[in-house]
Amino acid sequence: xxxxxxxxxxxxxxxxxGREATFHAEQCLAYGTRIVGGVVPGKxxxxxxxxxxxxxxxxxxxxxxxxxSVIFVPPAFAADAIMEAADSGLELVVxxxxxxxxxxxxxxxxxxxxxxxxxxxxxxxxxISPGKCKIGIxxxxxxxxxxxxxxxxxxxxxYEAVDQLTRLGIGQSTCxxxxxxxxxxxxxxxxxxxxxxxxxxDAIVMIGEIGGTAEEAAAxxxxxxxxxxxxxxxxxxxxxPGRRMGHAGxxxxxxxxxxxxxxxxMREAGITVCLSPAEIGERVKERL
Amino acid sequence: xxxxxxxxxxxxxGYGVPVPRGEVVYTPEEAEAAARKFENGVxxxxxxxxxxxxxxxxxxxxxxxxxAFAVAKKMLGMKLVTHxxxxxxxxxxxxxxxxxxxxxxxxxxxxxxxxSIGKPVFMACAEGGVDxxxxxxxxxxxxxxxAIEPGQGLNPFQARKLAxxxxxxxxxxxxxxxxxxxxxxxxxxVDASLAEINPFILTTDGRVxxxxxxxxxxxxxxxxxxxxxxxxxxxxxxxLEVDASRFGLNYIKLDGxxxxxxxxxxxxxxxxxxxxxxxxxxxxxxxxxxxxxAEQIQNAFRILISDKNVRAVLINIFGGILRCDVLAxxxxxxxxxxxxxxxxxxxxxxxNVEEGRRILQESxxxxxxxxxxxxxxxxxxxxxQ
Numbered sequence: 001x002x003x004x005x006x007x008x009x010x011x012x013x014x015x016x017x018g019r020e021a022t023f024h025a026e027q028c029l030a031y032g033t034r035i036v037g038g039v040v041p042g043k044x045x046x047x048x049x050x051x052x053x054x055x056x057x058x059x060x061x062x063x064x065x066x067x068x069s070v071i072f073v074p075p076a077f078a079a080d081a082i083m084e085a086a087d088s089g090l091e092l093v094v095x096x097x098x099x100x101x102x103x104x105x106x107x108x109x110x111x112x113x114x115x116x117x118x119x120x121x122x123x124x125x126x127x128i129s130p131g132k133c134k135i136g137i138x139x140x141x142x143x144x145x146x147x148x149x150x151x152x153x154x155x156x157x158x159y160e161a162v163d164q165l166t167r168l169g170i171g172q173s174t175c176x177x178x179x180x181x182x183x184x185x186x187x188x189x190x191x192x193x194x195x196x197x198x199x200x201x202d203a204i205v206m207i208g209e210i211g212g213t214a215e216e217a218a219a220x221x222x223x224x225x226x227x228x229x230x231x232x233x234x235x236x237x238x239x240x241p242g243r244r245m246g247h248a249g250x251x252x253x254x255x256x257x258x259x260x261x262x263x264x265x266m267r268e269a270g271i272t273v274c275l276s277p278a279e280i281g282e283r284v285k286e287r288l
Numbered sequence: 289x290x291x292x293x294x295x296x297x298x299x300x301x302g303y304g305v306p307v308p309r310g311e312v313v314y315t316p317e318e319a320e321a322a323a324r325k326f327e328n329g330v331x332x333x334x335x336x337x338x339x340x341x342x343x344x345x346x347x348x349x350x351x352x353x354x355x356a357f358a359v360a361k362k363m364l365g366m367k368l369v370t371h372x373x374x375x376x377x378x379x380x381x382x383x384x385x386x387x388x389x390x391x392x393x394x395x396x397x398x399x400x401x402x403x404s405i406g407k408p409v410f411m412a413c414a415e416g417g418v419d420x421x422x423x424x425x426x427x428x429x430x431x432x433x434x435a436i437e438p439g440q441g442l443n444p445f446q447a448r449k450l451a452x453x454x455x456x457x458x459x460x461x462x463x464x465x466x467x468x469x470x471x472x473x474x475x476x477x478v479d480a481s482l483a484e485i486n487p488f489i490l491t492t493d494g495r496v497x498x499x500x501x502x503x504x505x506x507x508x509x510x511x512x513x514x515x516x517x518x519x520x521x522x523x524x525x526x527x528l529e530v531d532a533s534r535f536g537l538n539y540i541k542l543d544g545x546x547x548x549x550x551x552x553x554x555x556x557x558x559x560x561x562x563x564x565x566x567x568x569x570x571x572x573x574x575x576x577x578x579x580x581x582a583e584q585i586q587n588a589f590r591i592l593i594s595d596k597n598v599r600a601v602l603i604n605i606f607g608g609i610l611r612c613d614v615l616a617x618x619x620x621x622x623x624x625x626x627x628x629x630x631x632x633x634x635x636x637x638x639x640n641v642e643e644g645r646r647i648l649q650e651s652x653x654x655x656x657x658x659x660x661x662x663x664x665x666x667x668x669x670x671x672x673q
Contacts, residue, residue: 101479101506101508101509102481102506103476103479106401106406106407106408106438107439109438110407139607154554154555155553156550156552156555157554157555157557159555159606160558160661163606180554182401183401183403183406207554209553212403214403235554235555235561236557236560236561237561238542238557238563238570239557239560239573240540242372243573245540245553245556245557245573246557246573247553247554248508250553250554250557254420276565277555277558277561277562277661278660279662
């Protein structure tokens with residue numbers, strides 16, 4: 001099994017006709033994802049990649065029966081696109097867009113409260129349930145279907161971890177990039193909770209990074225709720241304080257957000273913490 | 289993006305936060321002329337993007353215009369060293385002259401984004417003028433907090449709660465609340481990621497002022513604040529970082545000798561970590577992004593190499609969708625054009641990886657091809673020694 005998305009998930013692409021969206025929609029289609037159409041205001045009634053384009057998410061949902069969307073809309077309009085998707089009742093919204101103003105996200109975050117929509121991202125690679133469906137920009141071929149759940153704040157570092165797993169013959173149930181921004185729709189606790197409930201996930205890999213205290217909160221959750229093996233890594237052990245390390249959310253500020261604090265909290269919660277990013281696969285293998 | 293104290297005060301004043309009368313100057317002569325406008329002496333404050341200026345000699349009192357001249361003369365051009373600048377310090381290019389005010393109390397006001405609740409949080413503390421992080425770790429309960437609902441600003445009742453909570457005399461609560469609401473309005477209006485007034489003062493005659501101010505702007509929102517872009521001071525940034533930012537590269541200079549070029553922020557941080565783990569020290573953080581072009585790779589290389597401490601370079605690319613043959617071609621072209629002399633270790637994965645490795649090996653250049661991150665880190669650290 002997998003969490004959040006599977007072969008039946010019907011996906012819309014918001015910002016469908018853009019260059020990145022087009023490229024990745026093609027990749028997702030080739031992977032077998034059921035992309036059912038797209039939304040581009042003003043281009044309703046046309047078609048793209050052989051699929052219908054709608055002016056609004058509402059119309060697209062009526063027209064296609066979609067229950068998920070993936071957002072490639074430029075940063076200035078992306079928070080609005082998230083709210084539009086939630087307003088139309090989509091169950092799953094994956095926001096790939098990087099660079100959304102933080103206060104726009106704060107607004108969208110408030111809007112999502114009390115609604116049924118689960119937002120993944122923004123500023124994330126999306127999610128993949130290997131062999132079933134890929135809603136994101138990760139290279140599909142490095143994944144392999146299996147029983148390890150992966151949740152991460154990073155993109156390429158997740159690919160690295162997944163690649164190590166696959167090379168060791170360890171498949172993945174679902175891999176979720178939750179995003180590198182300070183405000184994200186789904187946090188570690190949400191994803192780990194879902195993997196914990198999933199009967200076909202045997203172990204969980206969490207890849208954190210400096211900034212904020214999401215890893216510490218997740219560690220407390222794992223300690224109290226999770227009986228499956230959890231293997232973790234925190235990027236930025238050598239990052240200087242006060243500098244934003246690529247991701248908007250990756251910054252040690254006011255003495256909080258340090259890798260060492262996160263690693264200590266994770267270790268104390270019984271999580272196997274990898275010191276080196278090269279040993280993630282091996283540590284998972286040991287704990288399976 | 290960070291701005292200077294006087295710029296932050298200019299922004300805050302625009303939204304109704306009371307700030308002391310003041311003027312920014314660039315020469316001792318200007319300082320002398322400006323100081324004549326203030327009858328009770330002035331405070332001369334070095335304008336650099338770093339906290340702890342007082343302890344480093346960057347804040348001085350001058351009782352008259354002559355003294356202001358002397359103080360400014362000493363301060364302008366000096367290397368100001370504080371706990372935030374590192375030992376190399378920052379050169380002072382401008383100073384702020386402000387009226388001296390009779391201080392009764394020093395408080396703290398600040399707004400940051402609280403990730404756990406997904407909205408900004410207003411913080412207030414009766415203990416101001418000191419390092420707030422130190423207060424937070426010593427007595428976290430003394431910092432009062434109110435969440436700001438996006439689009440709503442700080443409500444008057446929240447401001448009153450904070451003002452009374454800090455123990456302000458009732459007569460000052462009105463003015464303090466007004467200033468707090470204005471601070472919240474400024475924070476939202478300019479898309480700040482941090483806005484801080486430390487200290488926020490109550491004067492002996494019952495007035496309130498932002499005696500110091502710090503604002504960091506959300507880089508992602510700068511596109512809608514073209515006017516604020518002018519406030520960027522390139523003197524405050526590392527020249528290599530400024531250069532990198534022009535090409536959309538995320539570069540941060542560090543003090544090791546292993547240069548790194550990586551795609552993706554998380555992998556770039558992890559690469560720094562594994563270099564350390566292998567016994568070396570990273571010279572930089574450099575994220576070339578997901579779809580780096582040949583031009584970007586070339587510029588990334590040039591910037592990386594202009595750091596004279598770099599003894600060896602590690603290129604770590606998890607291609608995925610980026611094709612390794614394209615990457616290898618770009619790397620070879622850049623290495624040839626820039627005549628790079630230091631050894632380069634390349635670790636790449638992804639589509640067409642075999643073809644990519646062949647291109648590197650047949651280039652006749654000093655490339656070492658690595659298998660996996662551990663191998664790459666060990667090789668590059670050895671080469672850098």
